[in-house]
Amino acid sequence: EAQVTQNPRYLITVTGKKLTVTCSQNMNHEYMSWYRQDPGLGLRQIYYSMNVEVTDKGDVPEGYKVSRKEKRNFPLILESPSPNQTSLYFCASSLSPGLNSPLHFGNGTRLTVT
């Protein structure tokens, strides 16, 4: 089944403790992206990647890192999480970075930083 898989679904952590949210897609998609969803703000892009070893900042990259060493994986790294990073995170992928490629989303990771 074609899908984008994020893990974990739920994560509670403390300020400053490094964490990684994994994202994997099995559709051989070139383009991958991370979003965070916050009430009243919709979804905002954190980082995106056009292909292996090619990443770029989105609208809200501060406090996050990403890597794209393999085509299928695009982990999101929080080196020193803070409470303002408590949010619902979505990983997404599309066949190409073109304008018309619809994004396929993972099921989300709800992160709470205390």
Next chain:
Amino acid sequence: AQKVTQAQTEISVVEKEDVTLDCVYETRDTTYYLFWYKQPPSGELVFLIRRNSFDEQNEISGRYSWNFQKSTSSFNFTITASQVVDSAVYFCALSVLGGLTGANNLFFGTGTRLTVIP
């Protein structure tokens, strides 16, 4: 700057009523795409439709229809004969080229929560 506005935060309708979700966008790009996504209570985001900036034809898919009007920068979504399963948050999104790499950049509205009452 790109912006998508969904002025309706929450809408409640009774089952079988028609409902229209509004979406207004801003961009200076001449080439762009518009999307609608559905987020049911389970939380996932489901792609519904895309429309490019050069195609102003309305589209109908079953009970769903979309009205794209460039003159008013709107891309409204109508559900006919609503059902309880339509209850969800609906997001409108705008895609333009962005970043140094020229990849698409998707800008989302803040979403409209639709509740269909049985």
